[in-house]
Amino acid sequence: MPAKIIVKKATEQAELDIVHAIRREVFVVEQNCPPELEYENEDVSHHFLATVDDEPAGACRWRKTDNGYKLERFAVLKTFRGYGVGGELVKAVLTDLPAGAGYIYLNSQTHAVPFYEKLGFETSGPEFEEAGIKHYKMVKS
Template sequence: MPSKTEVKKVNNPAELEKVFAIRREVFVDEQNCPPELEWEFEDESTHFLATVDGEPAGAARWRKTEKGYKLERFAVLSKYRGYGVGGALVKAVIADLPADADYVYLHGQVQACGLYEKYGFQKTGPEFEEAGIKHYKMVLA
């Protein structure tokens, strides 16, 4: 059982490589997302790395879009799922948003919507497919 989970904002190449490795394992390898869809908007995003007992465990990011602030690429390595890493990432990313972030949204995979709902997100609109995976658009209430 993990004892210490930490989430921090990262921007140096070594830490970003850990973020990208987590996303590669979860999205490209595990969920079969096309790599060209996975690696976009990196330079304009603010990235986060979650560690459990010092080991890389999860990743996420946010970026400003035309609509508002979009939370994206929440990924937790399979061996760390069920230990609160996803929730720690959601809390850290929300806490890092600018004070004027009045419209915050994400595209939540169907199986993760319950997690986002715990932190105030609500489904809006119909289910849709993105990168071959079912999602809902969710907005922070």
């Protein structure tokens, strides 16, 4: 069981390199997502890095879109799943959003819907496919 989970905003290039390595491992290698889809909108996103006992464990980002604030690219390395890293990432991102951020949403892989529901998100609309994986749009209630 991990002793200490820390989530921080990743702004330095070395931190961003780790964020990208985590996402590459989870999405491109493990889930077989096309690499070109994984790296869209990097320059307009706010990135986060989670560590467990000082070891890189997870990553995510948020960005402003025409629809509102989109949370995305939540990735936790296999070794660190089930310890609360994902929940800490979501909490950190929600805390980082601008005061009064209105519409907050994400596209959840279908298997992760219950996880996001526990954090106050609700499904919105039908199931859809993105990068060959089934998803639901979810909105913060």
